[in-house]
Amino acid sequence: MRYIFTLFLLAAACSAGSAQKQQITLEDLFVKNTFRTEVVSGIRSTNDGNHYTVLENNDRRIVKYSYKTGKATDTLLDLQKIADTPVKNIVNYQLNSTENRLLIWTASKAIYRHSYTADFYTCDFKNRELKPLSENGGQQLATFSPDGERIAFVRENNLFIYDLRFGSERQITFDGKFNHVINGAPDWVYEEEFAFSRAFEWAPDGSALAYIRFDESAVREVPINLFEGAAPALRKNALYPSVYCYKYPKAGETNSTVSVHVYDLKDRTTQTMETGQEQDIYIPRIRWTKDPKFLSIIRLNRHQNKMEILSANVRTGKSTILYREENKYYIDESNFDRLLFLEDGQHFVLSSEKSGYMHLYLYDMSGKEKRAITAGAYDIADFYGYDETRKLFYYSSHEASPLEKQLYSVNSNGKKSRLTTEKGWNTAAFSRNFNYRIQTVSSADRPPVSTLYDAGNKKIRVLEENREVQNTMQAYGLATHEFIQIPAADGVTLLNASILKPLDFDPQKKYPLLITQYSGPNSQQVKNSWAGVNWLHYLAQEGFVVVTVDPRGTAARGEAFRKCTYMQLGKLESDDVIAAAKWLAGQSYINPQNIAVWGWSFGGFMSSLCLLKGNDVFSTAIAIAPVTHFKYYDSIYTERYMRTPEENEKGYEENAPLNLADRLKGNLLICHGIADDNVHVQHAYELSERLVQANKQFDMAIYTNRDHSIRGGNTRLQLYGKFVNYLKEHLK
Secondary structure, three states: OOOOHHHHOOEOOOOOOOOOOEOOOHHHHHOOOOOOOOOOOOOEEOOOOOEEEEEEOOOOEEEEEEOOOOOEEEEEEEHHHOOOOOOOOOOEEEEOOOOOEEEEEEEEEEOOOOOEEEEEEEEEOOOOEEEEOOOOOOEEEEEEOOOOOEEEEEEOOEEEEEEOOOOEEEEOOOOOEOOOEEEOOOOHHHHHHOOOOOOEEEOOOOOEEEEEEEEOOOOOEEEEEEOOOOOOOOHHHOOOOEEEEEEOOEOOOOOOEEEEEEEEOOOOEEEEOOOOOOOOEEEEEEEEOOOOOEEEEEEEEOOOOEEEEEEEEOOOOOEEEEEEEEOOOOOOHHHHHHOEEOOOOOEEEEEEOOOOOOEEEEEEOOOOEEEEOOOOOOOEEEEEEEEOOOOEEEEEEOOOOOOOEEEEEEEOOOOEEEOOOOOOEEEEEEOOOOOEEEEEEEEOOEEEEEEEEEOOOOEEEEEEOOHHHHHHHHOEOOOOOEEEEEEOOOOOOEEEEEEEOOOOOOOOOOEEEEEEOOOOOOOOOOOOOOOOEOHHHHHHHOOOEEEEEEOOOOOOOOHHHHHOOOOOOOHHHHHHHHHHHHHHHOOOOEEEEEEEEEEEOHHHHHHHHHHHHOOOOOOEEEEEOOOOOHHHOEHHHHHHHHOOOOOOHHHHHHOOHHHHHHHOOOEEEEEEEOOOOOOOOHHHHHHHHHHHHOOOOOEEEEEOOOOOOOOOOOHHHHHHHHHHHHHHHHHO
């Protein structure tokens, strides 16, 4: 269950205005995109590190620019100049290693959160001719080989290699079958909870292709009912609904059996890698070392508290343990993508919480720790890589404040330099050789500004400052964020929170209060980062005080704070949100009779739980796509924090909203999409039945054919209109 709240914040926020300012409407937010911000996206650094390519002209042209001058130096592809091309727009693209060919994809069709099929095309710069990668059906995950002469891709659960030199397509796996075996792409739960979509990797010299095979034959299926609906309409279901069934392992249930294989292109043989005798494990990543004879494999036990990095000889399949780590709670999945093998072939970098905070460490290829790259009572956030020329590691961290993210470099002697100066949330995209970086900074009330810097930290020019949005915001009266701290339920810990107040705020008046939260493990909503002008600003405009709270269990405050909710998801988090509501109720400007709580996904689990446990504090709750009992949720996410229902019955049962339905006193609105493949509508249906049998009145809205995001056509406008009307009806 990924952090989903940001999907519902659309753009902008600024300082308060006068009574003559324009008023925000829901149409501004969900139809007109009045406050839409621009971002610098689609950038690819070229091999020389001095140029970049970018998508332009409504995604129909790829242009090459100089970092230094900002001037266009070449147009790599312009669809308008290709006669009779079936390609209408470019969804994404990739240059090969020699930069003489281009791979583009178009007409993408979503499968799940990260996965999709698309039509892929190749372009040779000699003739600028677009050719389809394959005529045999939609493809997934097409990727150039390191030498740029081949492309590997997945089609219908099997792996293929296309040779650009000869125009030939070779199938290398043959047992792929829907809902049975997947080669080279993850199953649903891996994709959702380990956050990746490609399960194959080219050897660094292009001699072999390593891939993960998922045998999901024994995993039980979940059916999703699909109706005709609208926007879009599924005409085939006009009279009889259809059912889509897919494999979804729930907590404690059977997972896919995974194995790792390496296909040798020269010999056309496949070798299976040793991953141990235990079959009930996870393989969340495979990564080649700098030596094409050795593949690294991350192996994780089912409890996810023991991680090993294996080094497998691709000729024999024999593997040895390069690195081992155990954690008394669990290994956070963010560690998997920070593994980096350095170009010297002698070292690798990884991240770990073994000090109590997330930090970077340097190891040699014998598995011996050389040193900590970062250290201190703070968490690192992003690891951007290692500059071999300047001998610098680049990363971001929360050292300055949990509410901020700043960018740093550190050398091999531990000398650290802070590269960013502005308060707020900083991210960066580096050129291939670290000669340049595009740095983006935002704050809670300021839209993103993207600026180009060189390796000496000299500012070259501003690329995007969203001036148009800032000018638009001046015409509106927008509440601004105030960051505060609120005592947790233990009376000792201070929780980070942000507050939006009406522009005409009068401390002598009593205002209705809405608390928003997500609260999931290692998530963060309270931060000095741009989230946009959204419906919370609209509520402040309408006379509500809106407070966002991050309870214990959330991010950027060290492992002890982050993992104290282990084995009891919902308990401390709901205790803290209830305590925050009580503290706010004691403030002179809050009407203690009119307090509501809102949340989506894990936040919906929390909002319903808070209303039931805190029925003397909250009068109203809105729960969107809520988890109502973690026994219904997927294995990887749930067991990471709770272990299995058999091992932890108390943890599962005591804080399940399903089991507390008889405590309902206030107003509860449940919203859910019928086609939600993540948190199944089963959660809402089962809670509603418990409420019915407890003779409790509640409100419910079901959205036909909508997934976890509940969007499409006018859905968002109607949905958020429902939220606003519900809060006005019950709190004003």
